[in-house]
Amino acid sequence: NEEIRKVVDDFLRLQADLQNYRRKHTESMSRAEELGKQDALKDLVPFSEDIAAALVKPESMTERETALYDSYTLLFRKVEDAYAKFGVEPTGTKVGDKLDPLLHLKVEEREAPNDESPGTILEVVKQGCKCDAKILIPSEVAIVAFPAAANGAQEETDDEDAGDDGEMAPDEAADTNPEESKEEEAKTDK
Numbered sequence: 001n002e003e004i005r006k007v008v009d010d011f012l013r014l015q016a017d018l019q020n021y022r023r024k025h026t027e028s029m030s031r032a033e034e035l036g037k038q039d040a041l042k043d044l045v046p047f048s049e050d051i052a053a054a055l056v057k058p059e060s061m062t063e064r065e066t067a068l069y070d071s072y073t074l075l076f077r078k079v080e081d082a083y084a085k086f087g088v089e090p091t092g093t094k095v096g097d098k099l100d101p102l103l104h105l106k107v108e109e110r111e112a113p114n115d116e117s118p119g120t121i122l123e124v125v126k127q128g129c130k131c132d133a134k135i136l137i138p139s140e141v142a143i144v145a146f147p148a149a150a151n152g153a154q155e156e157t158d159d160e161d162a163g164d165d166g167e168m169a170p171d172e173a174a175d176t177n178p179e180e181s182k183e184e185e186a187k188t189d190k
Helices: 002-054 063-085 148-162 170-175 178-189
Strands: 088-090 104-110 121-126 129-131 134-137 139-144
Touching (some): 002 063, 002 129
């Protein structure tokens, strides 16, 4: 009776382990599929922006050129519809929004024309895209410049970081023994 209970218990545990494995595997495959879709869309969406810029209808086209232009426009609309099926949509960045490093890429800083606070978006240079609420391509924006004092402090920090490239400061060099340095150099030369 005890052996039967142990076998049934082991069987139930193995069955639960199998269910957990299947669930984790399904989640992993779903996640991999989602990441693959996003990577592909990151590469493809910029092409649609280029095509949209190229599809500006020129003036004075012949009937044949108009038919050709219309067929290309129809084809491009089908591509846009496919993107919509995948959940691709513009981010909706607007002038007056605050800079968010997760959503925006700062391409230019300008002086405030009025009384806007630093980091306020003055111009959306290029609208970004998102897919299923995840940013594919951040919006490129021009913002109100931050005050010079903040920029100067940032530059000083950058300068301090730039000096930390493995060179020893004079006081650190005084702590090392010159004979040890010569012995190490001799070992590396051999």
